[in-house]
Amino acid sequence: MLERVTTRLPLSPTERSTPQRSANRAVAEREILDEVLDAGLVCHLAVTIDGAPLVLPTGYGRDGDTLYLHGSTGSASMRAGSAGVPVCVAVTLLDGIVYARSVFHHSVNYRSAVVHGRAVPVTDDEAKLRGLRVLTEHLAPGSWDYTRQPSRKELAATTLLAIDLTEASVKVRAGSPIDEPDDVGTHEGWAGVLPLRRIWGPPVSSDDLPAGIDAPEHVMRRPAPDPPC
């Protein structure tokens, strides 16, 4: 059960991915990778500290072939990432629960992007602002121009890491359960998928907001993260 019946789409010819594939296939894979990265909201960043892995949820955004990660200068994973050690980043979208006719073939429908690389700290102020804009517009589209942009002090208190998307893979599982033929013939119950969707609730104004200020269009009309069922 929870068997990962997935399509592995290697994007780079490294030892961690499959070396042989056609150019067309690579283009298609890259499009799927970008879609998954752009549809996620937070990633999971893994680093190794003193030989032990640490994984933490982290904000991110993609600009072309660059993945930007971001955190407080004080956070352990950001400090480790800044030191140029290998990192691994996962973005996972859970699309549904797959109810099979056997426990063993229960699974999940999902889209999973995994990026391997070394994170480079972005220190130049102008480059940092560009990266933070990408990150902000990923998390909260419309916010960069609507709100006060970072001061010099705030910029200094923010760690921004850049990872090149050269070594990445994307896996997708979609559709019906894959059952044993014997189970299809004998199990009299239901089998199928219960789709999972992320939706926005109505905006909740800040406690300290004066009365009479409505949420702006970019918040009120923010498209749902997942397509409707």
Added chain:
Amino acid sequence: MLERVTTRLPLSPTERSTPQRSANRAVAEREILDEVLDAGLVCHLAVTIDGAPLVLPTGYGRDGDTLYLHGSTGSASMRAGSAGVPVCVAVTLLDGIVYARSVFHHSVNYRSAVVHGRAVPVTDDEAKLRGLRVLTEHLAPGSWDYTRQPSRKELAATTLLAIDLTEASVKVRAGSPIDEPDDVGTHEGWAGVLPLRRIWGPPVSSDDLPAGIDAPEHVMRRPAPDPPC
């Protein structure tokens, strides 16, 4: 921005958490940890392989003080986890986007559980069945009794890992943005939170399901993963 204004709730007196806390506080923290672990659907499992971190989405379930993880016997993270190396597991629930008056104070509301430990493979057949039942009922409540349970061969093809919840932490961020007093006084726009919720869509029957079989109650009436807004 994306600043993690969080409450850190250390659960264990190790070097990776804070040693001093009252017994009452520890009980409350443990309850929050359990709530987060029980509300998640997949975790992110990080291992270190050849010095580099690897993080992958993984199925799991909790039984008391034990976290069960599960995967194919062939998967790299399961093989590494089985070797008794240190692992780190993150369960993250994203509850909303925090729109502040400055880019810097943009953030997310979330609940985050992080577990450190060494995974122990569960090999005894009876213990393995017990663990798989926990895992199945976590992912798909009601499925264990409704579907065919694992054969000996299927059991052998499944890796089940157990991690003790002795070293874990939970972080929660909830509520309004925390803005600079100057920004509250001068920014004329909106600030607040856009809540994110996970909902189930209508069940989709398997392609190979004969007509006229409806989804059972445990699928049709499965409670939404998040409380309504």
